[in-house]
Amino acid sequence: MIDRVWARHLGLAAICFGGLGALIYGLMITVTLAHIEAISGHVPFDMRPLGYSPQDTAVLLESLGVEGRRYYLSRQIPLDTVYPALLALTLVATICWLGRCIPKSRLVRIGVALSVGSALFDYVENLGIIAMIWSWPGVSALQVYAAATATIVKSVLTTFAVLLTLCIGFVWIRQPRRGPSPCWSIDSAKNG
Secondary structure, eight states, X not given: XXXXXXXXXXXXXXXXXXXXXXXXXXXXXIIIHHHHHHHHSSOOGGGOTTOOOHHHHHHHHHHHHHHHHHHIIIIIHXXXXXHHHHHHHHHHHHHHHHHTTOSOTHHHHHHHHHXXXXXXXXXXXXXXXXXXXXXXXXXXXXXXXXXXXXXXXXXXXXXXHHHHHHHHHHHHHHSOSSSSOXXXXXXXXXXX
C-alpha cells in the first residue's frame, strides 16, 4: 500500500516539477536569454557549455551595457535560480520512480548524485555570473575561470544525468509487466 502511494507521488512529482521546469526553461530561452543575446550580439554565459575566456567575458559584459547587465541580474538570474532546482527535482523524481523496478540501485544513486550535482554547479555558475557583473569592469581572470569551470561542470553533469535518466527509462520499459517486481504492482492493481 505504501509503495503504491509513494510510486504515485513520485510519478506525479516528476510530471509537476517537469512541467514547471519546462515553463521556466521556455521563458529563459525565448525571453530573457534571447533578450540578452539581442542587446549584446553575443551568446549569454548560460548558453556556453564549453565555458568562456576572460576576453569573451569582457566583450559580453561591455556589449550588454549598464541596462543589459541590470537585466541579466534582475530577470535572467531569478529565473535561473528556480530552474536548477526544478530540473534536479524532475530528474530525481523520475529516476526514483523508474528506478524502483531496477534490481541494481547503483544506477539510481548515481543518477540522483548527478542530478543534484548539476543543480549545485548551476548555482555556483550563477554566483560567478553575479560576481562578474558586480565587479565589472574590474573582473579578474580567476573569477572568469571559476565561473566558466562551473558552467562546464554543470553542462557535463546535466548531460550525464539526463542520459542516465533515459537509460533507466529504457531499462524500465524492458522490464516484464508481470511478476514479483513491485514496480508493476500499481498496474496489476488497476488491471485486476
